[in-house]
Amino acid sequence: MKKRIFSGIQPSGSLHIGNYLGAIKNWVDLQDSFESIFCIVDLHAITVAQNPEELRKRTLEIAKIYIASGIDPKKSAMFVQSHVSEHSEMTWILNTLARMSDLFKMTQFKDKAQKEGQENSGVGLFDYPVLMAADILLYDTEVVPVGEDQVQHIELARTLARRFNKKFGQTFVVPEASVKKETMRIMGLDDPTKKMSKSASSEYSFIGLLDDVELIKKKIKKAVTGSGSEVKYSDDEPALKNLINIFSAFSGKSASEIVLEYKGKGYADFKEGLTKVVLDFIIPFQERFNNISDEQVLNILQNGAEKVRPLAEKKIEEVKERIGFVL
Ligand code: TYM
Numbered sequence: 001m002k003k004r005i006f007s008g009i010q011p012s013g014s015l016h017i018g019n020y021l022g023a024i025k026n027w028v029d030l031q032d033s034f035e036s037i038f039c040i041v042d043l044h045a046i047t048v049a050q051n052p053e054e055l056r057k058r059t060l061e062i063a064k065i066y067i068a069s070g071i072d073p074k075k076s077a078m079f080v081q082s083h084v085s086e087h088s089e090m091t092w093i094l095n096t097l098a099r100m101s102d103l104f105k106m107t108q109f110k111d112k113a114q115k116e117g118q119e120n121s122g123v124g125l126f127d128y129p130v131l132m133a134a135d136i137l138l139y140d141t142e143v144v145p146v147g148e149d150q151v152q153h154i155e156l157a158r159t160l161a162r163r164f165n166k167k168f169g170q171t172f173v174v175p176e177a178s179v180k181k182e183t184m185r186i187m188g189l190d191d192p193t194k195k196m197s198k199s200a201s202s203e204y205s206f207i208g209l210l211d212d213v214e215l216i217k218k219k220i221k222k223a224v225t226g227s228g229s230e231v232k233y234s235d236d237e238p239a240l241k242n243l244i245n246i247f248s249a250f251s252g253k254s255a256s257e258i259v260l261e262y263k264g265k266g267y268a269d270f271k272e273g274l275t276k277v278v279l280d281f282i283i284p285f286q287e288r289f290n291n292i293s294d295e296q297v298l299n300i301l302q303n304g305a306e307k308v309r310p311l312a313e314k315k316i317e318e319v320k321e322r323i324g325f326v327l
Helices: 017-030 052-069 086-095 100-104 107-113 123-137 148-168 213-222 238-251 255-261 267-290 294-323
Strands: 004-009 035-040 077-080 143-145 176-178
Touching: 004 017, 004 123, 017 035, 017 052, 017 143, 017 238, 035 052, 052 077, 052 267, 052 294, 077 294, 086 123, 086 294, 100 123, 100 148, 107 123, 107 148, 123 148, 143 148, 148 176, 148 294, 213 267, 238 255, 238 267
Parallel strands: 004 035, 004 143, 035 077, 143 176
Antiparallel strands: none
């Protein structure tokens, strides 16, 4: 029996190479050895204001990105979170176990709530990690492949699973996070102290998966490098280290191979090489993306929801039975 993985992405902005390298690329590598479920988490996206038309467009866009990246809908189930209503139902039940103190600890909430202030932030934004726990626990997920910023949320899913099991008897699998060290935190190209983010204030911070080729060249040219002229992989040179990690992930070469390759050469040569490996991925990726129609993707998402719904229904039944609901 294969172990099960579950992961998801919010349709809340343009996906960048951080999302690809930190999450999607690993899913593609794992989908043969795991029973895989990949979600587009629209319920999470609405925890901050969204334009309805834009949200609909982005939801399909993310499904196309999954497919163009190599997620095979024949092997993996791919679906939209709101198509399986058990996610919301499970969230409510888990809400009765989650404590305010669990959620106040969440660094992502602290960051996101800064904009409006905690008092004025939405309840949905506060409760966001419980919805994520519901996503994971509904499917008896064993492994959750994500970037580093999600690890704390998975910790909460583990806590809630254990708390429920202790109170009502063994019901949930306690999931584990899976991160890849070199790509779990891809940093901004303009500032290596901030992670690459969909909501960055400058577009020169990230490389969008759907960015125009000329723009990508420009972004790499403008990227911050090191303080000297030598290509080296060191914590003292975080911007360069980040670029080498990106180079390594796209090329399959190790950091030391890359350093050796650019020994005695300058940053300009290195950036030229980096541009090549990024575009060697991006160009055929975008071609595949553009060849997928909305109809195709809607069909795949519908099939995906049909595949996972019975699992979610079974789990919620079990949970309702445990907590004493009349069935
Ligand atoms: P989201 O949509 O913010 O990000 C999607 C995935 O991309 C990873 N990621 C990064 N990895 C490396 N470097 C970066 N700079 C970077 N930026 C983003 C994220 O870690 C994530 O894996 N709450 C989740 C979505 C979610 C989910 C789930 C994930 C909802 N339910 C259940 C796993 C399981 C989120 O907002 O990810």
